[in-house]
Amino acid sequence: MYRIVCVNCGAEYAPEEILYRCTRCDHLLCVEYDLDSIAIDRAAWMRRPLSVWRYRELLPVSGEPVSLQEGGTPLYHLKRIGEELGLPELYAKHEGMNPTGSFKDRGMTVGVSMAMQLGMKSVACASTGNTSASLAAYAAKGGIPAVVILPAGKVALGKVAQALMHGAKVIAIRDNFDKALEMVYSLCLSHGLYLLNSVNPYRLEGQKTIGLETIDQLGGVPDRMVLPVGNAGNISAVHKGLRELRHLGFIEDLPMMTGIQAAGSRPVVDAVEQNFPEVVPCADPETIATAIRIGAPVNAEKALAAIRQTGGTAASVTDEEILAMQRDLARKEGIGVEPASAASVAGVKKLAEAGVIDRSERIVCVVTGHLLKDPETVVKQCEPPIEIDATQESLLSVLYS
Ligand SMILES: Cc1ncc(COP(=O)(O)O)c(C=O)c1O
Ligand SMILES: [Zn+2]
Numbered sequence: 001m002y003r004i005v006c007v008n009c010g011a012e013y014a015p016e017e018i019l020y021r022c023t024r025c026d027h028l029l030c031v032e033y034d035l036d037s038i039a040i041d042r043a044a045w046m047r048r049p050l051s052v053w054r055y056r057e058l059l060p061v062s063g064e065p066v067s068l069q070e071g072g073t074p075l076y077h078l079k080r081i082g083e084e085l086g087l088p089e090l091y092a093k094h095e096g097m098n099p100t101g102s103f104k105d106r107g108m109t110v111g112v113s114m115a116m117q118l119g120m121k122s123v124a125c126a127s128t129g130n131t132s133a134s135l136a137a138y139a140a141k142g143g144i145p146a147v148v149i150l151p152a153g154k155v156a157l158g159k160v161a162q163a164l165m166h167g168a169k170v171i172a173i174r175d176n177f178d179k180a181l182e183m184v185y186s187l188c189l190s191h192g193l194y195l196l197n198s199v200n201p202y203r204l205e206g207q208k209t210i211g212l213e214t215i216d217q218l219g220g221v222p223d224r225m226v227l228p229v230g231n232a233g234n235i236s237a238v239h240k241g242l243r244e245l246r247h248l249g250f251i252e253d254l255p256m257m258t259g260i261q262a263a264g265s266r267p268v269v270d271a272v273e274q275n276f277p278e279v280v281p282c283a284d285p286e287t288i289a290t291a292i293r294i295g296a297p298v299n300a301e302k303a304l305a306a307i308r309q310t311g312g313t314a315a316s317v318t319d320e321e322i323l324a325m326q327r328d329l330a331r332k333e334g335i336g337v338e339p340a341s342a343a344s345v346a347g348v349k350k351l352a353e354a355g356v357i358d359r360s361e362r363i364v365c366v367v368t369g370h371l372l373k374d375p376e377t378v379v380k381q382c383e384p385p386i387e388i389d390a391t392q393e394s395l396l397s398v399l400y401s
């Protein structure tokens with residue numbers, strides 16, 4: 001029903017092979033379905049609950065999935081921020097509303113289910129935080145041990161707390177995410193753990209459902225989808241899902257895929273702006289948005305194709321712009337997101353002001369993780385609570401004098 005295919009040379013592999021890259025040319029792999037032979041009744045899809053598993057015909061899992069009820073996240077109309085930017089059709093898909101508070105759960109329900117289906121005995125990942133939190137939870141649900149490798153001191157508190165509490169073996173290295181990924185990759189190849197970073201093609205299958213849900217919620221295709229980009233898996237996954245929908249004849253056009261990075265960590269933006277054939281890694285990425293503090297995005301090849309094939313673009317935003325938009329989302333829309341997630345909307349603001357985005361566009365920003373993931377960055381930006389004596393007089397005096 002599906003094969004694993006190299007995105008570069010087209011080499012095909014059987015689904016049961018444990019592979020993360022093409023053995024012939026070392027490029028990325030993807031899951032390819034025989035879409036012409038899959039029978040999908042779109043009306044039946046629409047009767048199922050909005051969730052990753054609404055789209056199970058387009059997913060590789062055959063049995064009962066390891067699920068915590070992921071997906072089905074809200075799509076909010078950003079009325080106030082949209083009005084301020086002159087964008088009446090601006091939306092945010094709040095992926096922070098997934099079980100562990102980020103979009104990674106969509107990938108992990110499929111990834112951990114596949115680990116079980118393939119008979120793997122343990123799972124592992126490198127992470128800027130959310131992947132580890134999600135893997136730890138889904139491994140717990142599946143009853144399989146998990147190892148996660150993090151960059152020491154560079155992971156938001158809430159995410160480390162989750163990975164620890166869900167019982168993963170948490171290892172922090174004195175280096176950055178890119179090195180952590182290199183290390184866990186070798187570990188998985190040498191010791192047979194199942195790698196669940198986004199280089200794993202099955203994980204992206206779950207994440208593609210963000211795009212499928214968006215179409216169902218909006219009742220059509222947005223002109224543009226905007227995502228924060230770190231390892232560049234998510235933007236690639238959403239693009240893949242929408243291409244499959246188009247192949248099935250459910251939609252005609254694809255949205256312009258638009259990637260946003262932080263100013264201190266922008267290899268994909270450089271490649272798009274300067275029309276490089278491939279991404280040149282940035283050796284020392286730095287940003288307050290630690291989730292996207294990644295200098296060598298593993299999925300860059302797929303992401304550049306997504307952006308270029310859809311006439312999209314990429315842009316970077318400063319940490320100040322990210323934090324200002326995090327506050328705006330919280331205070332003007334009631335939507336609490338972590339800094340990396342605010343980058344997508346901050347990027348839209350920048351592109352609209354630069355005249356790159358047309359004001360009539362229908363735009364969906366994916367806001368990828370919840371506010372509570374990174375409470376320290378929140379507290380640093382806000383005035384502390386006003387502490388008073390427990391008297392009515394003190395209360396009235398701080399409120400009205
Ligand atoms: C909150 C958040 N946003 C965005 C990203 C970037 O996603 P990707 O690595 O798929 O580009 C991540 C990745 O860790 C994340 O945790
Ligand atoms: Zn190949």
